[in-house]
Amino acid sequence: MLLRRTLRTGLAAVCAATLVAAPLLVPTTASAVRAEAAMQSITIKVAKTAINVRGTRGLDAGRVKVTVRGAGAAEIVKLDAGYEDREFKKDLAAAGKGDMKALKRALARVQFLGGFEAGGSGTVVLPGGGEYTVFSFASRDLAHFGAGAVKEAPMPDVDGRIVGKTGPKWGGSSMLPAKGTFLFKNADRTVPHFVVLQQVKEGTTADEVLEFLQTEEGPPPFLRAGMETASLSPGRSMTVDYDLPPGHYVVMCFFPDPHMKGMPHALMGMLKIIHLM
Numbered sequence: 001m002l003l004r005r006t007l008r009t010g011l012a013a014v015c016a017a018t019l020v021a022a023p024l025l026v027p028t029t030a031s032a033v034r035a036e037a038a039m040q041s042i043t044i045k046v047a048k049t050a051i052n053v054r055g056t057r058g059l060d061a062g063r064v065k066v067t068v069r070g071a072g073a074a075e076i077v078k079l080d081a082g083y084e085d086r087e088f089k090k091d092l093a094a095a096g097k098g099d100m101k102a103l104k105r106a107l108a109r110v111q112f113l114g115g116f117e118a119g120g121s122g123t124v125v126l127p128g129g130g131e132y133t134v135f136s137f138a139s140r141d142l143a144h145f146g147a148g149a150v151k152e153a154p155m156p157d158v159d160g161r162i163v164g165k166t167g168p169k170w171g172g173s174s175m176l177p178a179k180g181t182f183l184f185k186n187a188d189r190t191v192p193h194f195v196v197l198q199q200v201k202e203g204t205t206a207d208e209v210l211e212f213l214q215t216e217e218g219p220p221p222f223l224r225a226g227m228e229t230a231s232l233s234p235g236r237s238m239t240v241d242y243d244l245p246p247g248h249y250v251v252m253c254f255f256p257d258p259h260m261k262g263m264p265h266a267l268m269g270m271l272k273i274i275h276l277m
């Protein structure tokens with residue numbers, strides 16, 4: 001967040017200087033501050049035995065700031081009416097074991113709205129009033145919370161974009177600051193995607209990563225740093241706060257493709273090298 005704080009501080013200084021000459025800027029600045037302060041916020045705590053969601057009393061749908069803590073990543077989803085928790089859990093487990101029927105059933109009845117690793121945060125958009133479900137591969141439990149009608153909230157400033165596209169392939173920024181917030185958008189009309197940002201040895205190409213993933217031969221091109229997001233259904237977007245060492249990273253998605261016998265998208269070539277400065 002250092003870069004953004006620096007930018008904001010710089011901006012504030014410019015505004016302060018301008019104010020002397022243009023006092024009309026005062027209300028604009030004040031309302032911008034209010035908009036940011038008014039962003040709704042929930043905290044998800046993941047434990048092996050239970051998932052707890054705090055801050056949901058009186059929650060409106062629309063953009064919500066989400067912070068995740070605990071034993072693993074949390075994913076926010078909306079299940080179709082009549083698709084029960086039990087079926088969802090069963091289909092997820094079966095899909096993980098390569099059952100394509102179960103994967104297709106889940107994809108037809110679940111909207112993936114985003115989420116974060118433990119320690120992660122960002123914003124997700126709840127598309128309307130109703131019940132939402134939170135799941136984690138690190139927990140046996142599911143959690144639920146409700147939201148009222150949509151209240152519009154502005155998207156936070158972002159430092160760059162990572163866009164999933166039909167192919168599957170990646171679009172968006174080739175360069176990002178090492179700390180900040182990126183917009184993750186799934187512009188693919190067909191399947192969900194999630195983002196894995198994995199640091200690679202400088203100069204590594206996408207083809208080299210693909211070859212390693214396909215053969216698992218030779219030394220891995222990966223370094224230690226990385227992060228990932230939860231999945232997003234087609235047409236959805238989220239913002240993701242991140243803080244990583246500068247360097248070269250590969251953007252990958254490992255969502256199993258239902259039309260390719262569950263092959264993870266990265267193995268279908270959904271790989272892109274980006275630079276974090």
Ligand SMILES: [Cu+2]
Pocket residue numbers: 168192193194253254255265270
């Ligand atoms: Cu994908």
